[in-house]
Amino acid sequence: MLALDAIAYSNRWRPRHPGEKALLALGLLGAAVALPPWPGALLTGSTAMVLLLGPAGVTLRQVWQAVRVPLGFVLTGSVPLLVAVGGSPWLAWEPSGIPRAAELAGRAMAALLCLLLFATTTPLADSLPRLTRIGVPPAITEVASLIYRMVFLLLDSARAVREAQAGRLGFRTWATTYRAVAGQGGAIFVRAFDRARRLEEGLALRGYSGSLTVQVEYQAVSRRFIAATVGLLAAIVTVTLMARVVMV
Template identity: 45%
Template sequence: VIALVLPAWPASALVGVLAVALALGPAGVPARTFGRAVRWPSAFIAVGAVTAVVEVGSGGLGWAPDAATRAGALVGHALAGSAAVLLLATTTPMSDLLPALRRARVPAAVIEVASVVYRLLFVLLDSLHTIREAQTARMGYSSLRRAYRSSGALAAAVLIRSWDRARRMQEGLAGRGLETGLRVLPETLPSSTAFLAATGVGLAGIVAASLGLA
């Protein structure tokens, strides 16, 4: 939130650097894993920055008068927000996020959809990997034409399997009389006073530095 609300400089820069430092340092996330995770968001951010600095006028395409400022603010906010979200995703299990969303009074339907998608995601990824290995063994990607054909068959097979697994899950849950959501007993973890205090001090420092330099 701080990275999006406060000015891009220096708030977004501070948030981004802090998120990356925490992920690679105390959290112990491998640099290669974090880099691969931020690769695709960075591509979308780059495309968004290009569209923000180009304007269409009577003379055709041209640079916006404040192109550098707009691009810098967009890239800064987006990269800082992405780094913060990736820090959360790489350090917090889904089993802890869902109860937190429930305590935050997020609609139950949204939480159930997120839970089901998370359960099926890894099953479908495993199916995709297995099918692709079989296609590769049959020389399905030996040429561009075969690669297009194999990719289409792969997408169709994964789609059919996803529909089939979703149907079977729905039938199984309906057979058990599930009406109010899939409830589990969350694990209660002790909170760290030192961690909460350090977090508060760090956020207050970023806000103070941003407002002082803005």
């Protein structure tokens, strides 16, 4: 199981309805994107972080493990705004790019934390079957669930092949490492096609007619949670707009 999935199954908000968490997380995400980065990004990002560490019960270490790779992309994308290209000298420091880089990084980090608020509290197995109720075609949800399942199978295959190669000293030198990696890619490619073929045959033998019926665990929608979410989003929008008026 991936680390993000393990967090999604073990947090305190796991029993809550996915729609509640989607309204909260996507509402914060919309606010982070639509509102001015200052102080909108700060408010939405801080709110998402507080909810993750507080009511949701996700630890700071788990948040860092989930955010560290995307954070690298955020910082890398902000760096080009700090340099000017094409002048004299050809590559020079651009002081005026600091505010834009800060706004970009702040908005991106806020949006990332809002997405993590949903991803770390809601397993994909809870949200995918419910998407058909809001109009998503069943074929899309089924393909997504099959791909999600195949990811774990491919990871298991890659781990097994790598362990077998390591047991045969396949990573002893650079030359053997390149050869082992190439062989690993070929073996995983063949196994993926074989598993896909067997999956297709299994569905056909079970009378697959275009939709997979999955029993979804009943989860009641909390009206108090919905009301609190709407009030929180309204408060963030109000405070941001008032702060912008005061700053102007």
